Amino acid sequence: MNLTELNALPDRFLDMDAANLHKILPGPTLxxxxxxxQEPLFVSILLHGNEDTGLKAIxxxxRGYQNRELPRALSLFVGNVSAARLGLRRLDGQPDYNRVWPGGEDNSSVEQSIMHQVVESLRSRSPFxxxxxxxxxxxxxxxxxxxxLDQHFFHLATLFSRIVVYFIRPTGVQSAAFATLCPSVTIECGKTDTPGSEEHAAEFINACLHLSDFPVHPIAKHDMDLFHTVVTVKVPENIEFGFGTNHLxxxxxxxIDHFNFKELSPGTPFGHCQGNHLPILAIDEGGNDVSESYFMVKGNQIVLRRQSMPAMLTRDERVIRQDCLCYLMERIDPGTTPHQLK
Structure with missing residues (x-):
């Protein structure tokens, strides 16, 4: 597998759905x-093959610029075409396309080499x-x-949403790799096919294409709700789990996904388990097991030990196995420095 690099849109690209992109793209394509x-806006889509709002938005x-010049150069990376063919996040045996960018733990896979090429190609173009x-x-x-935690990043992020999440784990993500080159952001557009998601993402892309520069003044505190991801919550591979069941x-x-972006009090139950052993893992930014600091078993219930706000809680068992159950966040002030978070 190699990176394909083009200087024009392939025929039929604007009308092709994610499942059929493999008919016109041989694989990862820039x-x-x-x-x-001249300084391009860089947009990446389909790093997870089952997340197609980015494709529809771009x-x-x-389509709105077919007969006129783009206000700014655009470099578009189309990621996991083979997984998109089957409507999957990634294929079995594939690495996660949003964990193999420079700065991550993967330094040897073919996919990591491709992402390195993408970054170097954009580096030479001085992305905006x-x-x-x-x-x-x-x-x-x-x-x-x-x-x-930078004002240009804040201004870029709040063009999409007043809810902004700062994180340093997981590593190997696209936004962290490009943060060394320019203001960068990951936008989360809700569930696939949610009404309005495609339009919201398209409006954001269009706004960024029209930006000439970023404001120099600090973002107003009342214009942003800023959160810091403190732990990743996972289910160990040897643990059987389900939702709304009693026998596992x-x-x-x-x-449980109704808890997303709600500030939960200590004692909030996440579920129940058999036995007294805590059957979930909470991993902090340093890769340390901090499960006992965030959860405990009380009776047969798994409850929070401290106030936290979950994000990305999911009931998709395949996603939980391939990635995680959720992240836990804490609210922070926009004036906070990374040093103060340690």
């Missing part, structure tokens, strides 16, 4: 389109900003994620 301003934007477009599988509002080792609440 497409450069000229515009009035098609919508580009970077957008990575995703969907998620739980009930979540639209929100933006950043990897630097781990039984989450049936509607």
């Amino acid at each position: 497409i450069h389109l000229p515009g009035r301003r 098609q919508s934007v580009l 900003a970077s957008i990575d477009i995703h969907n998620n599988t739980g009930l979540n509002p639209h929100y933006a994620c950043i990897n630097r 080792t781990l039984n989450f609440n049936e509607n």
Whole structure:
């Protein structure tokens, strides 16, 4: 597998759905389109093959410029075409396309080499900003994620949503790789096919194409709700789990994804389990097991130990196995520095 690099849109690209992109793209593809301003906006889509809002949004934007010049050059990366063919996040045996970018733990896979080529190609073009477009599988509002506590990043993120999440784990993500080159953001557009998601993402892309620069003044505190991802919650591979069940080792609440972006008090139950051993893992930014600091078994219930706000809680068992159950966040002030978070 190699990176394909093009200087024009392939025929039929604007009308092709994600499942059929393999008919016109051989695999991961980087497409450069000229515009009035030379420093390109970089947009990545389909890093997860079952998240197609990014494709629909960029098609919508580009259809509007078929007979006129883009206000800014655009470099578009289309990621996991083979997984998109089957409507999957990734194929069995594939790495996650949003965990193999420079700065991550993967330094040897073919996919990591491709992402390195993408970054180096854009480095030579001095990108203006970077957008990575995703969907998620739980009930979540639209929100933006950043990897630097910086005013330009804040201004870019709040063009999409007042809800902004700062994180440094997981590593190997696109937004962190591009944060070394330009303001970068991941936008989370809710569940696939949610009404309004495609339009919201398209409006954001269009707004970024029209930006000439970023404001120099600090973002107003009342214009942004800023959160810091403190732990990733996972289910160990050897633990059987389900939702709204009673007979498995781990039984989450049936509607657990309703907790997303709600500030939960200590004692809030996540589910129940068999035995007294805590059957979930909470991993902090340093990769440390901090499960006992965030959860405990009380009776047969799994409850929170401290106030937290979940994001990306999902009931999709395949996604949980391939990635995680959720992230836990804490609200922070926009003036906070990374040093103060340690």
